[in-house]
Amino acid sequence: MKEIPKKNGFTTPPGYFEGLSERVLNKLEEKDTSALPSKEGFKIPEGYFDGLEEKIQDKTLQRETKVFTLKPFRPFLYAAAAIAVLVVLIIGLEKNNTSTPTFDDLAQAEITQYIESRDLELSSYELAEVLPVSELEIGDFMESSVDQDEILDYLEDSIDDLDELNIETHEEYQ
Amino acid sequence: MIAEETLVRELKQKETQAKAFEVLINTYKERLYWHIRRIVLDHDDADDVLQNTFIKVFRNIDKFKGDSKLYSWMYRIGTNEALSFLKSKSRKLGVSSDELIERKADNLQADVYFEGDAIQLKLQQAIARLPEKQKLVFNMKYYEEMKYEEIAEILDTSVGGLKASYHLATKKIEAFLKSD
Numbered sequence: 013m014k015e016i017p018k019k020n021g022f023t024t025p026p027g028y029f030e031g032l033s034e035r036v037l038n039k040l041e042e043k044d045t046s047a048l049p050s051k052e053g054f055k056i057p058e059g060y061f062d063g064l065e066e067k068i069q070d071k072t073l074q075r076e077t078k079v080f081t082l083k084p085f086r087p088f089l090y091a092a093a094a095i096a097v098l099v100v101l102i103i104g105l106e107k108n109n110t111s112t113p114t115f116d117d118l119a120q121a122e123i124t125q126y127i128e129s130r131d132l133e134l135s136s137y138e139l140a141e142v143l144p145v146s147e148l149e150i151g152d153f154m155e156s157s158v159d160q161d162e163i164l165d166y167l168e169d170s171i172d173d174l175d176e177l178n179i180e181t182h183e184e185y186q
Numbered sequence: 187m188i189a190e191e192t193l194v195r196e197l198k199q200k201e202t203q204a205k206a207f208e209v210l211i212n213t214y215k216e217r218l219y220w221h222i223r224r225i226v227l228d229h230d231d232a233d234d235v236l237q238n239t240f241i242k243v244f245r246n247i248d249k250f251k252g253d254s255k256l257y258s259w260m261y262r263i264g265t266n267e268a269l270s271f272l273k274s275k276s277r278k279l280g281v282s283s284d285e286l287i288e289r290k291a292d293n294l295q296a297d298v299y300f301e302g303d304a305i306q307l308k309l310q311q312a313i314a315r316l317p318e319k320q321k322l323v324f325n326m327k328y329y330e331e332m333k334y335e336e337i338a339e340i341l342d343t344s345v346g347g348l349k350a351s352y353h354l355a356t357k358k359i360e361a362f363l364k365s366d
Contacts, residue, residue, distance in 0.1 A: 048309060048359075052329065053294075053302015054220075056229055061219070065211040068240045069204070 190256050197247045211240055214257060217330075218264050224325040225268040227290045227310070229299040235271050239264040254339050261340045265322065287314045312362035313355075319343075320355040327352050 196206035218239060223232035242263050250259055269283075276286040291314035294300045294307055302310070313321055322341060326332045327348075334345045341348070 048328075049303075049306045050329075051302075051306065052224065052310060053300055053306035054223055054227075054229075055299050055301050056219075057299070060229075060233075061215055064215055064236075065208050068211055068237050069207065071237060072207070072241055072244045 191252070194247070194250060194252065194256060197244075207240075207244055210243070214260060215240075217257075218260060221261060221326070221330065222264050222268045224329060225265070225322070226272060227287065227294065227314075228297055231271065231275075235264070235268045238271075239267045242267065258336065258339045262342075265340065269318070283318075290314070308363060309359065312359040315362060316355050316358055320351045320358070323348050323351045324355040324359070 193206055193210060196202035197210065215236070219232060219236050222235045222239065223229065226232050226235060239260070243260055246263075250256070254262075272283045272286060276283045279286060281289075288311075291311045294302070294310055300307075313324060316324060319341070323337060326337045326340075327334070334348050337348055338345050
């Protein structure tokens, strides 16, 4: 047995393993779709694209106008700001040792009332855009925690194709 | 065609903004419209989403830092607008987004702006039943003939993942078309 060489004599073309994964992925996309129609069958109203920019420009201008309607309130805002500055100065002079109020000092109810009383015009999508996703925990949205078994039960009941979950996980780690 | 950097610069300056915005709309309206239409399926919804997309682009142009191409950024806004439009519409109707789009695809024949034949209809029904990401990848690759690199930039994902998604999508479509 000792004389039998361990090498099997097989070789591969030079550089075969380099870019192998790419070649496999390229194979994946070589799916023959030639039998499928190349058009969807959708149509549009005649002349739809003509004058579209005008329609959109009108809407953006309307939004701009909204801003101008707030202008009459400006003097009041300035006056209010000036009074606020004076009050802060007086309090500051009288109580030099008082610490500066922070965001944490605000009552939750005051924050909620502020958000509710103002027309912030934020859709849930826009809110999602500004929330720092990486810093959020699931517990920030839910009052009671969810048991891992409950999650597994839920997935089992509601996901038809478990392969889908695997694909997403796989892609995330790419 | 006007260079992208020039257009972005003009869009950010008050004096040149209106004219540049008109150029922007004229340059991208058709491509963006079809991209959105393939997601929402009917013309009226596509029109709403398209207009909202441009308004959002206009309102957020100062936030565009040029890390990606302008059209990729606009496509991303358009895609997100279309998906959130479907979510809010389905919530109002008390169904899921998937159910809504399946219903829309199944009722395409009744849509005055659909003139597809039986196979085109069946293909739309098959696409409607794909998971969201596979649906987007299939439409962008197959109908819009975009490169994987471009799709990856818009959907903020890897090229490898996209190729796998496209492959799965075509397999599922094939199975659906053969189903009856």
